[in-house]
Amino acid sequence: MFDRLSDKLGKVFKKLKGHGKLTEANIQEALREVRLALLEADVHYKVAKTFIDRIRERALGQEVMTSLTPGQQVVKIVHDELAALLGGEAPRLELGGKTPVALMLVGLQGSGKTTTAAKLALYLKKQGRQPLLAPVDTQRPAAIEQLHRLGAEIGVDVYRSQPQQNPVALASEAMAAAVAKGHDVLLLDTAGRLHVDAPLMAELQAIKADVGPAEILLVADAMTGQDAVAVAQNFHEALDLTGVILTKVEGDARGGAALSMRTVVNKPIKFLGVGEKLDALEVFHPDRLASRILGMGDVLTLIEKAQDAFDADQAKELERKLRKETFTLEDFRDQLRQVRKMGSLDQLMGMIPGLNKIKGMKDMQPDEKELVRIEAIINSMTPAERANHVLIDGSRRRRIAKGSGVEVQDVNRLLKNFAMTQKMMKKMIQAGKKGGKRRFLPFGL
Known part of the structure; x- marks a missing residue:
């Protein structure tokens, strides 16, 4: 962005x-x-x-x-x-006090509010919370079904609401259900409109008065630029917002909304939606974003993503295989999956300090499809072939290419690159033994 x-x-x-x-x-x-x-x-x-x-x-x-x-x-x-x-220190959600804590998500239609509700629920679940999602947009049955589908995908309960039900009564019933079932956070996905209007604000004000949310978070689309700032002002005047979640920041928006909103509305940006996947929600760190904007990278966020994506036991097992020189194509595939879990390649590259200053690097566009293609090729191999790629002769290469929907040249290139990787790792291990080093990073980092 x-x-x-x-x-x-x-x-x-x-x-x-x-x-x-x-x-x-x-x-x-x-x-x-x-x-x-x-x-x-x-x-x-x-x-x-x-x-x-x-x-x-x-x-x-x-x-x-x-x-x-x-x-x-x-x-x-x-x-x-x-x-x-951008706000100085990283803001936190207000989750203290009496439980369940209500978090109210508001915003215009199309800002990504329902998906963001699911993302926030997944984030809270990873923090050890027990959230309950409640669709309060009863004018749009599709939004209710979407939230139920997303809730099932992330393993979070969703309160069963009905179309045309009174939104205020529904929010109150959802709070009672959260109490009865032992949930400690209630996430209210409220209604949206194409434009700010009086009936919408009246409905949201009534829900606020009835439920008493600890947080009222505006979900704003970064792609709308200064319009997002104007929308934030309108919602803040009516509801007294406590924070903002900025969505679609991975797009090609010019970034003015993020830089303006904190000052104009005087409320912190608490999260950034950085992709379509349900785990693509980042806590907003003003100093880290400032570093990214100035081309200084963001090593701390990169490390946090790696810690979330890489399992400690798997890393130890990988280290053992590297030392014994038994790293296989199956291990290589597993490492690719771990890297993909960290986010898109262009985002990861942007977090590495100085990478954007290398000549020609800015013109390089990482091909996410290439990782999918590599995984498909490895999946088309037999377990024996993945364990020992030397077994793969000409006829097997043609079979693997056909099974994965690629050309034989693609299979040849993967096997050649993997063989080079094994040689490089062997040299690293030998150099580590001579230099007294005893630790290895997971492949791909």
């Missing part, structure tokens, strides 16, 4: 770092370019002005003008101010 903004800011900072000594004129020119980049990214003009004024005040101060590395110092100031603009 922030690729274009990152590119423009990167060019500005590269020019700044080229000056051995910065002058007021250099800094003013750079700040004009930063302001233009923000406006082109659809950042609210008042937010952009305030942001630039704060940077100018610090950049023209002693901390930059007397610094031995003034260009780097300006980048640090921009990073700090960007993190502050």
